[in-house]
Amino acid sequence: MTLSDTLKADIVIAGAGAAGLHLAWCLSRAGLAGRRVLMIEREAKTTADGAFVNDRTWCFWERGANPLEHLVFRRWANLDFKSPRWSGRLALDGHVYKMIRGADFHAAMRAELAGIDEIAWLQGEIADVGDGSDGGGALRLADGRVVSGRWVFNSTPIGAGPAPGPGIRLIQHFLGWVIRTSEDRFDPGAATLMDFRTPQGGDTRFVYVLPFDARTALVEHTVFSAQPLDRAEYVAAIEGYLREQLGIGGYVIEHQEYGEIPMTDAAFPATSPRGGVVNIGTAGGATKPSTGYTFKRIQAQSARIAANLAAGRAPLDGRGAEAARFGWYDRILLNVLAHRRRGGADVFTDLFSRLNAGVVFDFLDGRTRPWQELQVMARAAKGPFLAATLEVAMGALHRSRPK
Numbered sequence: 001m002t003l004s005d006t007l008k009a010d011i012v013i014a015g016a017g018a019a020g021l022h023l024a025w026c027l028s029r030a031g032l033a034g035r036r037v038l039m040i041e042r043e044a045k046t047t048a049d050g051a052f053v054n055d056r057t058w059c060f061w062e063r064g065a066n067p068l069e070h071l072v073f074r075r076w077a078n079l080d081f082k083s084p085r086w087s088g089r090l091a092l093d094g095h096v097y098k099m100i101r102g103a104d105f106h107a108a109m110r111a112e113l114a115g116i117d118e119i120a121w122l123q124g125e126i127a128d129v130g131d132g133s134d135g136g137g138a139l140r141l142a143d144g145r146v147v148s149g150r151w152v153f154n155s156t157p158i159g160a161g162p163a164p165g166p167g168i169r170l171i172q173h174f175l176g177w178v179i180r181t182s183e184d185r186f187d188p189g190a191a192t193l194m195d196f197r198t199p200q201g202g203d204t205r206f207v208y209v210l211p212f213d214a215r216t217a218l219v220e221h222t223v224f225s226a227q228p229l230d231r232a233e234y235v236a237a238i239e240g241y242l243r244e245q246l247g248i249g250g251y252v253i254e255h256q257e258y259g260e261i262p263m264t265d266a267a268f269p270a271t272s273p274r275g276g277v278v279n280i281g282t283a284g285g286a287t288k289p290s291t292g293y294t295f296k297r298i299q300a301q302s303a304r305i306a307a308n309l310a311a312g313r314a315p316l317d318g319r320g321a322e323a324a325r326f327g328w329y330d331r332i333l334l335n336v337l338a339h340r341r342r343g344g345a346d347v348f349t350d351l352f353s354r355l356n357a358g359v360v361f362d363f364l365d366g367r368t369r370p371w372q373e374l375q376v377m378a379r380a381a382k383g384p385f386l387a388a389t390l391e392v393a394m395g396a397l398h399r400s401r402p403k
């Protein structure tokens with residue numbers, strides 16, 4: 001396809017990160033049936049030597065194979081949890097923790113999509129996204145060109161993101177180092193999901209350790225709070241952790257990643273006012289508010305959109321009551337953490353020390369049955385969670401009142 005005939009496409013995907021690429025991949029697998037897709041991304045995502053950048057790694061737990069199992073870089077069948085009150089190996093009930101590297105994902109996706117005739121690419125800066133004049137969606141590039149499509153799937157922050165107004169607006173922010181030691185220091189068979197034995201500073205702070213082999217590991221200091229820290233604070237926390245908890249003095253930093261992920265109970269508008277634009281990925285509210293995990297939710301969102309379009313339905317059909325129920329739990333957990341009704345270290349220690357971690361993971365994935373959810377609630381601290389439930393219910397009541 002040439003550029004002149006792609007400025008109007010059937011499907012426009014704004015942003016070729018995790019959500020944009022996933023969606024294109026799912027659409028291509030569901031069958032494009034002649035529909036033309038235009039991908040628009042501002043970054044080349046490659047380094048000077050042509051390799052894809054590894055700007056992030058995506059981790060998640062799951063049972064069974066991932067649709068991108070061939071891209072999984074490391075798997076951990078054992079996870080440890082550590083806190084001043086309780087430490088132990090988690091009973092995962094068949095879940096495996098997995099990591100996909102950004103560089104591998106971009107390389108594989110770009111290679112696979114490059115071979116599909118219906119998919120065209122445009123590198124450019126998007127300046128505006130909104131409803132088009134013909135019932136679809138449209139976007140304007142910084143160079144002034146306008147692109148339109150029956151659907152615009154937008155994963156950029158432009159015209160998307162949490163609605164303004166009251167609500168909890170935490171961020172999950174983290175600095176991670178891939179370090180290499182000169183002697184064997186890690187057990188590559190076991191990762192540490194959360195280690196709260198790090199100064200809490202009045203927030204929720206933990207360290208995450210993912211060994212790649214006996215001498216290499218990603219060590220990440222993660223904080224849930226309203227504002228990011230100064231870089232020096234993450235550095236001091238990682239150095240202190242390596243020294244005091246792992247007894248590691250000498251190491252080389254091979255790679256680093258910094259990230260910020262929204263944790264909010266604010267609504268994310270799913271579409272533009274007339275529905276021509278559908279927001280996806282982080283911009284579309286795919287992040288789990290209480291944990292920040294997003295990747296698997298992006299995978300589920302992309303698969304659902306592709307299946308709906310292939311069946312001639314609207315892209316977001318089929319979001320059900322289940323999602324609403326788990327949305328409530330999420331807001332309650334986020335409320336407890338944000339208002340520090342109970343410290344994050346205690347909240348997660350309560351859950352992981354008193355419950356099978358497999359049930360906690362299923363609960364966080366929105367896959368539990370009501371009786372299991374009662375189990376989870378019974379293990380959480382009553383006072384803080386009741387206060388949070390009341391506040392969340394009052395907020396919902398207030399929002400539902402006619403204005």
Ligand SMILES: Cc1cc2nc3c(=O)[nH]c(=O)nc-3n(C[C@H](O)[C@H](O)[C@H](O)COP(=O)(O)OP(=O)(O)OC[C@H]3O[C@@H](n4cnc5c(N)ncnc54)[C@H](O)[C@@H]3O)c2cc1C
Nearest residue numbers: 015017018019042056058059126156259281282293294295
């Ligand atoms: C460092 C880091 C690590 C993370 N780790 C995990 C993890 O382990 N597990 C997990 O579940 N989640 C994780 N997340 C959260 C989430 O999964 C990722 O942020 C994920 O990449 C979100 O996908 P996305 O497509 O919504 O956004 P992105 O992947 O950021 O894609 C958006 C794309 O839009 C492009 N874009 C933006 N603005 C414009 C514009 N104006 N014009 C043109 N293009 C534009 C960007 O260049 C980008 O390519 C992590 C996030 C970060 C930042």
